[in-house]
Amino acid sequence: MRVVVCGGGIVGLAAAHALAERDASVVVCEAGRLGAGNTERSAGGIRTQFSTRVNVELSLASLDVWESFEERFGVDIAHRQPGYLFLARNPDTAAGIEAAVDVQRDAGAASELLAPSAAREHCPELDAERYEVASYAATNGFADPHLALQGYARAAREAGAEIRTHTPVTDIRIDGDDEGTGAADVRVETADDSLAADFVVNAAGAWARRVGRLASVELPVVPKRRQIAVVEPTTSVPESVPLTIDLDSGSYFRPERDGNALVGGHFSAADPAVDPDAVETNVDFDWAATAVERAGETAGYFGPESRIRRGWAGCYAVTPDDHPVIEISRPGVATAAGFSGHGFQHAPATGRIVAELCLDGRASLVDVSGLDRERFDREETHAERHVA
Numbered sequence: 001m002r003v004v005v006c007g008g009g010i011v012g013l014a015a016a017h018a019l020a021e022r023d024a025s026v027v028v029c030e031a032g033r034l035g036a037g038n039t040e041r042s043a044g045g046i047r048t049q050f051s052t053r054v055n056v057e058l059s060l061a062s063l064d065v066w067e068s069f070e071e072r073f074g075v076d077i078a079h080r081q082p083g084y085l086f087l088a089r090n091p092d093t094a095a096g097i098e099a100a101v102d103v104q105r106d107a108g109a110a111s112e113l114l115a116p117s118a119a120r121e122h123c124p125e126l127d128a129e130r131y132e133v134a135s136y137a138a139t140n141g142f143a144d145p146h147l148a149l150q151g152y153a154r155a156a157r158e159a160g161a162e163i164r165t166h167t168p169v170t171d172i173r174i175d176g177d178d179e180g181t182g183a184a185d186v187r188v189e190t191a192d193d194s195l196a197a198d199f200v201v202n203a204a205g206a207w208a209r210r211v212g213r214l215a216s217v218e219l220p221v222v223p224k225r226r227q228i229a230v231v232e233p234t235t236s237v238p239e240s241v242p243l244t245i246d247l248d249s250g251s252y253f254r255p256e257r258d259g260n261a262l263v264g265g266h267f268s269a270a271d272p273a274v275d276p277d278a279v280e281t282n283v284d285f286d287w288a289a290t291a292v293e294r295a296g297e298t299a300g301y302f303g304p305e306s307r308i309r310r311g312w313a314g315c316y317a318v319t320p321d322d323h324p325v326i327e328i329s330r331p332g333v334a335t336a337a338g339f340s341g342h343g344f345q346h347a348p349a350t351g352r353i354v355a356e357l358c359l360d361g362r363a364s365l366v367d368v369s370g371l372d373r374e375r376f377d378r379e380e381t382h383a384e385r386h387v388a
């Protein structure tokens, strides 16, 4: 089986690794350098606290890999598990957190509902009075996205995959399908080469819609700008503090090195589609000031003297229901895109699922049959409420 993976972000490299490990002949074509996309702009958050079963299942199947990454791939990715803390101010949001904890537990994730005062055990500076309820999961945390990307690249190469950087895919031609197998006679064009394959994998993240169109596959994946600031708070944020999310204000923070914090969130009602090639990657000062102010409402670490040290912006690849498209889109074309801000953490499971779709014709690790793009036409979408 010959597979060309389009996109050398964490999803493409995890897919390349899983395919090569199962003896497929794999070439990854990456338009820029490895990490040129959005993987290295992510906060590296890894959690099991979602509100839909399929997202929790993708998390659990991925968590297993994150927890054993160094053992498996020989790379320390600075994986930390101080937990995630979700907070609700409003009764409706509180009911959503309670329902989500049921979904998480039902799927096998160890989440707990906490009174906000009890959540202070994890986040001592929490302004508990402001909140109705909290949920916490101790296995949640974060890793270094750059190290994880490099780890997957190394593992994919060691398994036999070839990785071509500065090699944009310019066209995809599908000349005939191999009946019943899901594969086809695929030609993947680059500036220097024409690669014959049985499958092309669209793992182009925020560029997935454009790449899909090369193969006449229309994907509802829209790039939206998101920002992060590195903040020196007035009181150091201990490394034991969870990634803490206020679902009503949209603000989140997590400890970074030396008592600093990463602070993020989306606060504007306007959320236009952006061009992923032209997106402003510098952080907006006004946004950063708002982000620190919002984080300061959640916890006392962020007093008025907090200093914004630096920041950056990138793109989420968003679908209308904040769930990815993972499917065989047509014979010869596998799609894994539209992760809506969750693609870093879900990459390990997704890579293995892509390999199953290409090599076995169906996914068995997680039932992703409801993540096809036609769900939007059928109006059978999901509703992820735990989006930051």
Ligand SMILES: Cc1cc2nc3c(=O)[nH]c(=O)nc-3n(C[C@H](O)[C@H](O)[C@H](O)COP(=O)(O)OP(=O)(O)OC[C@H]3O[C@@H](n4cnc5c(N)ncnc54)[C@H](O)[C@@H]3O)c2cc1C
Binding pocket: 006, 007, 008, 009, 010, 011, 012, 029, 030, 031, 032, 033, 034, 035, 036, 037, 038, 039, 040, 041, 042, 043, 044, 045, 046, 167, 168, 169, 170, 203, 204, 205, 206, 207, 211, 226, 227, 228, 313, 314, 315, 316, 317, 336, 337, 339, 340, 341, 342, 343, 344, 345, 346
């Ligand atoms: C500010 C911010 C914070 C985030 N925080 C988190 C988080 O805490 N946890 C989490 O799970 N996720 C987070 N995300 C989302 C996460 O970064 C993405 O979901 C994830 O990186 C998607 O990986 P990917 O491999 O699909 O895409 P990318 O890493 O963007 O890779 C796609 C690649 O495709 C390449 N490409 C495009 N067109 C072509 C072409 N024609 N030919 C060849 N290659 C092409 C691009 O150059 C790019 O390298 C965050 C994102 C942002 C912006």
